[in-house]
Amino acid sequence: MELASSPLSTPTTGGGIPRTASPGSQVLDNGTNIGSASGRKASFGGGALGQNFAMERRGSAESGPARRGSRRGSGVVMTPGGAPVVYHTRTDEDREFPHAEKKTIADLLRKYESLLTLTPQRMRMIVHAIEETLDKGLQKDGQIVPMIPTFVFGWPTGEEVGEYLALDLGGTNLRVCLVDLQGHGKFEVTQTKYRLTEEQKQEDGQKLLDFCAECLDNFITNTLGRTENDPMLPLGFTFSYPCSQLRIDHGELIRWTKGFGAPNIEGHDVAAMFASSLKRLNVNAELTALINDTTGTLIASNYVDPNTKIAVIFGTGCNAAYMETAGNIPKMSSVGLEADQGMAINCEWGAFDSFDHQHLPRTKYDIIIDESSNKPGEQSFEKMIAGLYLGEVFRLILCELIDSGDLFLGQNTYKLEKAYAFDTAFLSLMESDPTDELLTIIGVFSHFFGIETTLEERQFFRQLAVLIGTRAARLSACGIAAIVSKKGYLEKGCAVGADGSLYNKYPNFANRVHAALVDIFGEKGKRIVTHHAEDGSGVGSAIIAAMTKARKEKGFYVDY
Numbered sequence: 001m002e003l004a005s006s007p008l009s010t011p012t013t014g015g016g017i018p019r020t021a022s023p024g025s026q027v028l029d030n031g032t033n034i035g036s037a038s039g040r041k042a043s044f045g046g047g048a049l050g051q052n053f054a055m056e057r058r059g060s061a062e063s064g065p066a067r068r069g070s071r072r073g074s075g076v077v078m079t080p081g082g083a084p085v086v087y088h089t090r091t092d093e094d095r096e097f098p099h100a101e102k103k104t105i106a107d108l109l110r111k112y113e114s115l116l117t118l119t120p121q122r123m124r125m126i127v128h129a130i131e132e133t134l135d136k137g138l139q140k141d142g143q144i145v146p147m148i149p150t151f152v153f154g155w156p157t158g159e160e161v162g163e164y165l166a167l168d169l170g171g172t173n174l175r176v177c178l179v180d181l182q183g184h185g186k187f188e189v190t191q192t193k194y195r196l197t198e199e200q201k202q203e204d205g206q207k208l209l210d211f212c213a214e215c216l217d218n219f220i221t222n223t224l225g226r227t228e229n230d231p232m233l234p235l236g237f238t239f240s241y242p243c244s245q246l247r248i249d250h251g252e253l254i255r256w257t258k259g260f261g262a263p264n265i266e267g268h269d270v271a272a273m274f275a276s277s278l279k280r281l282n283v284n285a286e287l288t289a290l291i292n293d294t295t296g297t298l299i300a301s302n303y304v305d306p307n308t309k310i311a312v313i314f315g316t317g318c319n320a321a322y323m324e325t326a327g328n329i330p331k332m333s334s335v336g337l338e339a340d341q342g343m344a345i346n347c348e349w350g351a352f353d354s355f356d357h358q359h360l361p362r363t364k365y366d367i368i369i370d371e372s373s374n375k376p377g378e379q380s381f382e383k384m385i386a387g388l389y390l391g392e393v394f395r396l397i398l399c400e401l402i403d404s405g406d407l408f409l410g411q412n413t414y415k416l417e418k419a420y421a422f423d424t425a426f427l428s429l430m431e432s433d434p435t436d437e438l439l440t441i442i443g444v445f446s447h448f449f450g451i452e453t454t455l456e457e458r459q460f461f462r463q464l465a466v467l468i469g470t471r472a473a474r475l476s477a478c479g480i481a482a483i484v485s486k487k488g489y490l491e492k493g494c495a496v497g498a499d500g501s502l503y504n505k506y507p508n509f510a511n512r513v514h515a516a517l518v519d520i521f522g523e524k525g526k527r528i529v530t531h532h533a534e535d536g537s538g539v540g541s542a543i544i545a546a547m548t549k550a551r552k553e554k555g556f557y558v559d560y
């Protein structure tokens, strides 16, 4: 079967996930983690700032030599026929590039500090509002933060065993794994990753799922060398988008997030659609469970450390899961579960404050990101935290300063003016630059954007990255604190399994979350400790498939 995208196939062994909490575990990875930023963003342009740019560009082109306050670097003019023509200007070829002055930079820093800093008091207000929202989601169906019962009943025993397939459709890659659960918290993983193209994220939903099925088939046949004569393996499908579930192998996509926009799938049962792809393409696997990455992370982390009570993902998107008891889920009362029956809840907290925008201190940059996204009004909390958006906040601030004539006068800035051109990974790089001269930042600006910078500017950029990264970490802490407070975990303390590129790769992210928890709760906040989670979408999905199988064998199968 020919694949639309080729697998990332450099063989490596034992890379990937050296899970410290489970010393006996091993990961056999025959794929390469590209961790690429390339899969960003579905639709942009047309936002408020974008329109201003177009107007100013025209203004400066028509009115001759630029003044301070007008854009001089580059721009686009429209021909009478309506075709865009890009121009680049430099007013004085012989002069040094004018750069921002020290005093201006100090003033700007103060301005952005006050825009992006969250005080402990403000955080406590946000925590309170999130907690109320989480409660509402448990009361009734159809709330903004949907608090989805996942039909994962209680914690794993740690003794789940067997071979399971796991398929993980996240924000950037598609990953296929064979997980061999060996009991005693041990496991072995063989995996392959496939790159998703921007087009695939926007093409027909069934076609996207067919592609997932083709990759799975390719993995089963070519990597595992299995044939139709081998017994069918159970499959856990980690589909990390909000899906309301009526049972474990069902999930109606409420809405796409993270820039996906594939039509004909929102409002449909993704599990049934995927099962039909498997059948049509004759793939030797049986869909047992549809799970969210946070639920998988919760279960996988608890499998190796039973003190883990909450799981969070801070990656391309952001979200959390925790274990609730059925008695606290009024909207499920008709199902008739025992009040103390555990039920993992996929919060989908990224949707907090969507549409109403009453609680979060959104800046104009957040508003531009929202309004120019393919889902305006939605995922407000996520859009201020997640890796998909942080680089864009930084870029929009720089564009504002280019427009006001404070930065890069006379330089060609067109590369920086492209929406989502400034990847969040650049912020990580800037924050971790170890040199006095900030050579990494020189590299980022000159290599990727063809822009020269002074040391003062680079120091400013780094500070700006710190502000944006810290705001994201402090908002993330508000979400964790809301669950801690709701579940009364503060007195005893608990571990929080955390995963995602932001948590794993952004310097100081975890420390900042911990500091914010102390700002919110005082010294007791130190009892809430995040740690790098187990592989939720691979191992977690397999454990859930195993738990489901065991449950079904006991005749415990619940429909909403």
Ligand code: BGC
Residues within 6 Å of the ligand: 170, 171, 239, 240, 241, 242, 257, 258, 292, 293, 294, 313, 315, 316, 317, 318, 319, 320, 348, 350, 382
């Ligand atoms: C999705 C969640 C997911 C999170 C992290 C969000 O955009 O709505 O389902 O858990 O991203 O991947």
